Amino acid sequence: MRGDPAVREAERRLRRLPDRPAPGEADAADRAWRVVEAAYSERPPRAARRRAGWRLALAAAIVAVGLAGALTPAGAKVGEWIGDRLSTDSETGVTAFAGLPKGGEVLAVSDGGAWVVYPDGALHRVGSFSEAGWSPHGWHLVGVRERRLEAVTPTGTVKWTRARPRAPHQPAWSRGEGYRVAYLEEGTLRVVAGDGTDDRLVRRRVARVTPAWRTGYVLTYTTAAGKIETLNVDSRRRVWARRVADRPAALAWTNDGERLVALSTSGLSVYDRRGRRILSRRLSGTRALALHPSGLRAAVTVAGRGGTRVLALPLTAAGPPRPLVTGLGRVDGIAWSPDGRRLLVASRDTDQWLLIGPGRHVRPLSGVSGELGAGAGFPRVAGWCCSGR
Amino acid sequence: MAALPAAGGTGVAARFAAGSRLRERRLVRDAQRGSAEAFEVLFRRHWAGAYRAAWVVMRDAAAAEDVAQEAFIAAVRALDRFDRRRPFAPWLHRIVVNRAIDAARSRALRREVDTAAAEDAAADPAPEPLSDELTAALADLGPEHRAVVALRYLLDYTPGEIAALLDLPRGTVNSRLRRALDRLATMLGEEVR
Numbered sequence: 001m002r003g004d005p006a007v008r009e010a011e012r013r014l015r016r017l018p019d020r021p022a023p024g025e026a027d028a029a030d031r032a033w034r035v036v037e038a039a040y041s042e043r044p045p046r047a048a049r050r051r052a053g054w055r056l057a058l059a060a061a062i063v064a065v066g067l068a069g070a071l072t073p074a075g076a077k078v079g080e081w082i083g084d085r086l087s088t089d090s091e092t093g094v095t096a097f098a099g100l101p102k103g104g105e106v107l108a109v110s111d112g113g114a115w116v117v118y119p120d121g122a123l124h125r126v127g128s129f130s131e132a133g134w135s136p137h138g139w140h141l142v143g144v145r146e147r148r149l150e151a152v153t154p155t156g157t158v159k160w161t162r163a164r165p166r167a168p169h170q171p172a173w174s175r176g177e178g179y180r181v182a183y184l185e186e187g188t189l190r191v192v193a194g195d196g197t198d199d200r201l202v203r204r205r206v207a208r209v210t211p212a213w214r215t216g217y218v219l220t221y222t223t224a225a226g227k228i229e230t231l232n233v234d235s236r237r238r239v240w241a242r243r244v245a246d247r248p249a250a251l252a253w254t255n256d257g258e259r260l261v262a263l264s265t266s267g268l269s270v271y272d273r274r275g276r277r278i279l280s281r282r283l284s285g286t287r288a289l290a291l292h293p294s295g296l297r298a299a300v301t302v303a304g305r306g307g308t309r310v311l312a313l314p315l316t317a318a319g320p321p322r323p324l325v326t327g328l329g330r331v332d333g334i335a336w337s338p339d340g341r342r343l344l345v346a347s348r349d350t351d352q353w354l355l356i357g358p359g360r361h362v363r364p365l366s367g368v369s370g371e372l373g374a375g376a377g378f379p380r381v382a383g384w385c386c387s388g389r
Numbered sequence: 390m391a392a393l394p395a396a397g398g399t400g401v402a403a404r405f406a407a408g409s410r411l412r413e414r415r416l417v418r419d420a421q422r423g424s425a426e427a428f429e430v431l432f433r434r435h436w437a438g439a440y441r442a443a444w445v446v447m448r449d450a451a452a453a454e455d456v457a458q459e460a461f462i463a464a465v466r467a468l469d470r471f472d473r474r475r476p477f478a479p480w481l482h483r484i485v486v487n488r489a490i491d492a493a494r495s496r497a498l499r500r501e502v503d504t505a506a507a508e509d510a511a512a513d514p515a516p517e518p519l520s521d522e523l524t525a526a527l528a529d530l531g532p533e534h535r536a537v538v539a540l541r542y543l544l545d546y547t548p549g550e551i552a553a554l555l556d557l558p559r560g561t562v563n564s565r566l567r568r569a570l571d572r573l574a575t576m577l578g579e580e581v582r
Binding site: 004006007009010011013014015017018021022023024025028029031032033035036037039040041304305306307309323326327 | 420425428429432433436437440441444445450451452453454455456457458459461462465466491492523538539541542543544545570571573574575577
């Protein structure tokens, strides 16, 4: 090792490292503690963990005693005693979904179908849908079941069904009074009236991106060639078209119809109603988008080496993104509450829905798969409705 | 994990260190029994070291936050299996540093430009942060060398302890420290002379 003054100076400076904070250290501590605390609170209590082992042993004993009971009258008495012991540790009956705040219902889609989740924890299965979305006022839902497009009420009553030659996908109910539903079918864009009639082809060669309604009749979609186009579906007049470098993976108009947000895997762009780009943010690994009801900001998920982060991005100026939660695994849907006070994040790897509230407080709703019943799988968050109801 | 050598020393400092270890052992025991307060004390006590070590290796605030947070979550998951006769910090630091090295390597391979992370770092106000010419010079080292520097000078491990933490021969640790110091000295040399 060199023994010159430069080495001594380097070592002297290195020894001062412990005295100095790293950038962002204090804020990061508070954010991280909320996530770590949630992980800690999800640990089963030690007694329960011990009890699990005890229960396994007891289960084996039950089998043995059950056999004995079948063979001897005295076994019935012993089985009764064991039944009492097990029932004292039974579930309380409080569901994970009971932690949802009041003011709207969440639409969840799992391998077992689509469900409306109410704030008191009640569930209503609305159909065997692989995809689903709310109508503007939450009076109906549109869902995809194999080669059918269906409209149902939140209680599951079917209002209309359209059988298609090929599987429809990515349906989107129009704004306003909800007179139209757009959907994709094997590279084409189609629109059907809100009562299930007048199904027609609107555009060929479109990309597999859910179309976004600006109003009740103006629709924005992505073409297979990578252009964003906005069309008046009644007059068939193209309002604007814009070629973009990165093909959008998600499109959404703000509620006032003034700004379009396009999310690609490399960032986010904001356009005005005439298609002029007014903001662009580069963000590698972006996945999902949820516009805040105010239209002033968006939540996006960003996948990276350190897991998935959920960031809040301002849409009116190029302010810095604010991390809301970090270090997640796979995220299957994000949605703002109708009042915009909370963001719901579906965290598949931890089988949780995370409610991020004011002050970035994270409240986990755990074991959400189990709430839907055996084999239903993890519930993706498909929407949270409805401010207009 | 290989057993770590106990911290040496005599007199008041050694008695203080022994008392501190005892308190920490109680905190771990209470955390294992379900005390969130005890776990929060452990978190607050070790966050700065974990985050700074990750930052020195990653040089990116958002990535450091992710790595340090993940390390604590890993610690939560493994808490029941943790032998509380062992010190908590080396166990945590081993997770942090190994994850940070992995993340820095894969990031270098991807040559990822993450504007969000850069903006996060720029937006974070911090008094006299670790962002001067020393850390700029550290950037010229590989993540493995930065990890050894962080463990030696930031977290105050001996080369023997670092070797045990990273599962490396002690000679490798010494040579990495030597190379890192020489490199830093070269870069800082002009300023000193």
